Amino acid sequence: MGFGLSHGIKLVFSLQKYNADYDLSATQSADTLAFVSLLEEKLLPVLIHTFWVDAKNYVEHTRKWYAETIPFPLNFFLPNAMHKRHLQRLQLIWGDDYMEDEEKLEKELYREARECLTLLSQRLGSQKFFFGDSPASLDALVFSRLAPLLKAKLPNGKLQQHLKSLQNLCNYCTSILSLYFPWDGGDPLSAAPRAAGTESTEAEEDPHKRRKQLLSVLVGLAAMLGYAFLSGIVSIQRGSVGPAGRQPIAMEEEEEEEEE
Amino acid sequence: MSLVAEAFVTQLAATEPWPENAALYQQLKEDQILLSDNASSLAVQAFLQMCNLPIRVICRANAEYMSPSGKVPFIHVGNQVVSELGPIVQFVKAKGHSLSDGLDEVQKAEMKAYMELVNNMLLTAELYLQWCDDVTVEEITHPRYGSPYPWPLNRILSYQKQWEVRRKMKAIGWAGKTLEQVLEDVDQCCHALSQRLGTQPYFFNKQPTELDALVFGHLFTILTTQLITDELSEKVKNYSNLTAFCRRIEQQYFEGQERDSAAIAARSSKRSLLR
Numbered sequence: 001m002g003f004g005l006s007h008g009i010k011l012v013f014s015l016q017k018y019n020a021d022y023d024l025s026a027t028q029s030a031d032t033l034a035f036v037s038l039l040e041e042k043l044l045p046v047l048i049h050t051f052w053v054d055a056k057n058y059v060e061h062t063r064k065w066y067a068e069t070i071p072f073p074l075n076f077f078l079p080n081a082m083h084k085r086h087l088q089r090l091q092l093i094w095g096d097d098y099m100e101d102e103e104k105l106e107k108e109l110y111r112e113a114r115e116c117l118t119l120l121s122q123r124l125g126s127q128k129f130f131f132g133d134s135p136a137s138l139d140a141l142v143f144s145r146l147a148p149l150l151k152a153k154l155p156n157g158k159l160q161q162h163l164k165s166l167q168n169l170c171n172y173c174t175s176i177l178s179l180y181f182p183w184d185g186g187d188p189l190s191a192a193p194r195a196a197g198t199e200s201t202e203a204e205e206d207p208h209k210r211r212k213q214l215l216s217v218l219v220g221l222a223a224m225l226g227y228a229f230l231s232g233i234v235s236i237q238r239g240s241v242g243p244a245g246r247q248p249i250a251m252e253e254e255e256e257e258e259e260e
Numbered sequence: 261m262s263l264v265a266e267a268f269v270t271q272l273a274a275t276e277p278w279p280e281n282a283a284l285y286q287q288l289k290e291d292q293i294l295l296s297d298n299a300s301s302l303a304v305q306a307f308l309q310m311c312n313l314p315i316r317v318i319c320r321a322n323a324e325y326m327s328p329s330g331k332v333p334f335i336h337v338g339n340q341v342v343s344e345l346g347p348i349v350q351f352v353k354a355k356g357h358s359l360s361d362g363l364d365e366v367q368k369a370e371m372k373a374y375m376e377l378v379n380n381m382l383l384t385a386e387l388y389l390q391w392c393d394d395v396t397v398e399e400i401t402h403p404r405y406g407s408p409y410p411w412p413l414n415r416i417l418s419y420q421k422q423w424e425v426r427r428k429m430k431a432i433g434w435a436g437k438t439l440e441q442v443l444e445d446v447d448q449c450c451h452a453l454s455q456r457l458g459t460q461p462y463f464f465n466k467q468p469t470e471l472d473a474l475v476f477g478h479l480f481t482i483l484t485t486q487l488i489t490d491e492l493s494e495k496v497k498n499y500s501n502l503t504a505f506c507r508r509i510e511q512q513y514f515e516g517q518e519r520d521s522a523a524i525a526a527r528s529s530k531r532s533l534l535r
Binding site: 026027029030031033034035037038040041042088089092093115119120122123125 | 365366368369370372373374376377379380381427428430431432448449451452453455456458
């Protein structure tokens, strides 16, 4: 069942207004729909598993990846929330205990994903894009699924290895990267969690990040001091040892109580 | 099943010929079976007919629970039980019968993609209509689904199934869709299928493949099942080459059979749905 199949279709139709699919014949448009279904059904769930649910990959790669680029303080809990959501989705689709059945996972699901990659490779053949010499929406979708898989440094990369063995798909991804994302040529990873276009604004965000961190620390301090003053733990007396004296006395009392 | 056991079973499957008493299990035709299950069952029957493999259709109220994967239909061949069209195609292939051997690599890729399209759109739309459209649920699905069982078991089972299906719909993003959007998707899918079929007799010209069986199963069931409204079948009727395709396959593979023919099956479900 397609995750974002309707999304994919809307992509096809909205892009038609912008001429990406204008030159496609009727059969090619039909093929687009079919291949979108294939991708969403067979490849996408396994990709989500590879990036978000597979323990090694998630902890060592994906979580760090997102935490580094999501602004403070969301980076503490947003990746985890996304992980939970994806796990839940996969459990609904594949059955609640699919994680335990290692063999089924490896045999059926990864095999189907590998088969899907092979089918894409066969369909692409030696063409530059899926429908000839100019790109269409299907190319955009396939690229968006394959490029992270190709470029990310995954510790557990079974699917990645299979993709790398399909030479025409690798060349296809790198050619689209160099054609349409030239600023990403050196380091495509840092911008990958968001659209590549926001890479230029990342440098600008750094001073904001610092400022936000400083502000939140200051706010925290102010809150603590305010509470201390208001509740009377700390009070300003003229020339007395009030603040410092009270606390040790209170602690000594607590110790005496505990001993009793 | 472990890898070794599966290899062993496949070996075993390959050595035994197709027996005469192979059976296909589905829910009760007249009273219980729903649109989506009927479509899946018909697709498997069509596929086996195209391969010239004899099969008996046995109707049991608990077919869903007997199935190894929880989905109908399933076939019982020799001492093996296989469910759903995909695994059945592979099983039949292991026995030496295949409809898609003559296709080249690109065509095989396209066939797989179109089969996914049908599963993704038509099957999901059928499930949506059956379980998420309140009117259909009240008047058709609930009475039919639990009909073999006494009260209150019938209500409990159908509510349980409805809850399960709705959870899945939410996971794949279909829960928020309206009926109009779902019918729109069905229309797009039929449009794509119609474009691909063109004026050919089958999707890959001269010979039918499992894609033809799958498309026939779904489209024929949609065309011949009476629901609350005719909107779903109207969407399919808009494409004349698809209706001609269904008629052609029905005539070629199901006519001349006294029992269990697709037409009789569909007509009986149609009759019983006219409450």
